[in-house]
Amino acid sequence: MKCLILKVFAMICFAGMAAADPLEGDWRTIPDDNGNSGLIRIAPCGAALCGTLVAAFDGSGTQIDSDDLGRQIITETVAQGGGSYRGKIYSPDRGRTYNSRLQLQGNQLAVSGCAFGICRNGGTWQRQN
Structure with missing residues (x-):
């Protein structure tokens, strides 16, 4: 009985310690249309991943x-396997939201998106942490 109680306790303690998704962290974008x-x-x-703008640079x-x-x-970004993610991405310089395709490779993130058949390459972002 003690063994069972210890196992349940361990499961509760370690439940919140799940491994972070490799996409989590800070990413520096490439310059937009305004530089x-x-x-x-x-x-x-x-259940997804979201990315918030925390700093802007000229x-x-x-x-x-x-x-x-x-x-x-x-927003609404979920892993597809093999470092690939799908979701939504907002482009502040164009004021438009695209269906996103993100491809993680080490400390680089290839970003692209499409809306109504119009696709945009968001370049390669660099991990900052």
């Missing part, structure tokens, strides 16, 4: 204010 880039923090949100790399700070740029 600005951002720092996107990807973390769990419900073309020279100086941090700037942005109306989009705190906005979820990546």
Whole structure:
């Protein structure tokens, strides 16, 4: 009986210690149409992953204010296997949400998306942490 109680206790203790998804963390975007880039923090949100704009930078790399700070740029994103993810991605410079395709390879994240047959290559983002 003691053994069973210890097993149940261990399961409860370790349930919250599940391994983080490899996509989680901070990612620096490439410059957008305006020459600005951002720092996107990807973390769990419900059963999916979401990415929030936590900092914005001008073309020279100086941090700037942005109306989009705190906005979820990546939403509804789920792993497909092999470092591939699908979900939604918002493009602040175009004010449009795309169906996203993300491909994780080490510390690089290839980003692209399509909406109504119009596709956009979001370039390769770099891991920052």
